[in-house]
Amino acid sequence: MQPVIAQYIRPEVVAYAVFFFVLLLTLGGALIAVIPKSIIHNVFGLATSLVGVAGLFIYLGSEFLAMMEILIYVGAICIAIVFAIMLSQPMHLQIPPRLRPKVFFSFVVSLVVFISFTVMVVRTPWEQAVRTSNDWGVKRLGTLLLTRYELLFELISLVLLMSIIGAVITAATASSEKAPGSRDGEEDGV
Amino acid sequence: MNSLTVYLFVALLLFCIGMFGLLQRRSLIGMIISIELMLNAAGINFMAFNRFLGPDPAVGQIMVLFIMGIAAAEAAIALSLTLALFRKLRSINIEHARDLRG
Numbered sequence: 001m002q003p004v005i006a007q008y009i010r011p012e013v014v015a016y017a018v019f020f021f022v023l024l025l026t027l028g029g030a031l032i033a034v035i036p037k038s039i040i041h042n043v044f045g046l047a048t049s050l051v052g053v054a055g056l057f058i059y060l061g062s063e064f065l066a067m068m069e070i071l072i073y074v075g076a077i078c079i080a081i082v083f084a085i086m087l088s089q090p091m092h093l094q095i096p097p098r099l100r101p102k103v104f105f106s107f108v109v110s111l112v113v114f115i116s117f118t119v120m121v122v123r124t125p126w127e128q129a130v131r132t133s134n135d136w137g138v139k140r141l142g143t144l145l146l147t148r149y150e151l152l153f154e155l156i157s158l159v160l161l162m163s164i165i166g167a168v169i170t171a172a173t174a175s176s177e178k179a180p181g182s183r184d185g186e187e188d189g190v
Numbered sequence: 191m192n193s194l195t196v197y198l199f200v201a202l203l204l205f206c207i208g209m210f211g212l213l214q215r216r217s218l219i220g221m222i223i224s225i226e227l228m229l230n231a232a233g234i235n236f237m238a239f240n241r242f243l244g245p246d247p248a249v250g251q252i253m254v255l256f257i258m259g260i261a262a263a264e265a266a267i268a269l270s271l272t273l274a275l276f277r278k279l280r281s282i283n284i285e286h287a288r289d290l291r292g
Contacts, residue, residue, distance in 0.1 A: 023200060030204050033223050034211035046223045049204070053230050056200065057254075060237045061247070065254055069233075072258050077226060077265045084269040085219055088276035098214070106213030110206040117205075121198045129245040136247045144248050145255075152252065156259040163263035167270035 019059060026052030037098075039085055047078045064138050197238035205231035218272045218282045222265065229261045 029052055032045025054069040133140075145153045208227030215221050233254045240250020276282050 027203055030207040030227050034207055039219055042220055042223050056234055057237055060241045062251055065251055072262060080265055080269055084272055088273055088282055103214050106210050110210040114206040117202050126194055126243055128243050132245045141248050141251055149252050152256060156256055159263050160259055163267050167266040171270040171273050
């Protein structure tokens, strides 16, 4: 029995199996992130999908980006979303039912986008550009970020700084000017 | 497994799922989740072109890092706006936020 199993465990078979698992993780997680009504399930679906995207990045040759994906998206953004849910969404409130026409029209719109982009992907003759470098290392990435792409690097830190200051100010001022009676009307019992 | 079209299709599916969610959800946090999915689809596309067609592997990686930074900034702003809206309206259903309707 052992050799029969062993002959299926070849590296390329394992690579295909893992690739399809990653694909399943990505698309299934995305569906869970969109379809269920419970917002907590959506966040878990988003985290699953992002882990799948990190796997795709590994298949595309960049372990560094896979690590960053898990660190930034799964570790920071999903947790931030969970915090926002805890602070804002009262779980006990009734969620109004979805409007059928709205769901139908959004499905039609995304289907049209899908079909048109599919046609574009299939019809375009993709051509390989001339490779000027074949170095996937982090060292080169860091060197480029501090030389040729320095402006990008500085810009992104500026954008992050401004957005975080803006987020703090928005959240803080909104809490100080509470509408009168909003506290009393709250029914956060239990 | 190793062809450009497979990755483009995965990214396209992810983008369309995100777009469907963005159009159909009414909870603001649900819409933010969908936007994150769409941004990730863009990142997969960058990395796929980088891997199969691009001249320099570092450039696509830098672009994806840039997308991640933008997504983090966007999530911070959007979540604080969600909190502000919730404190004002006691709800994050976007159909309740209609003060600016003409």
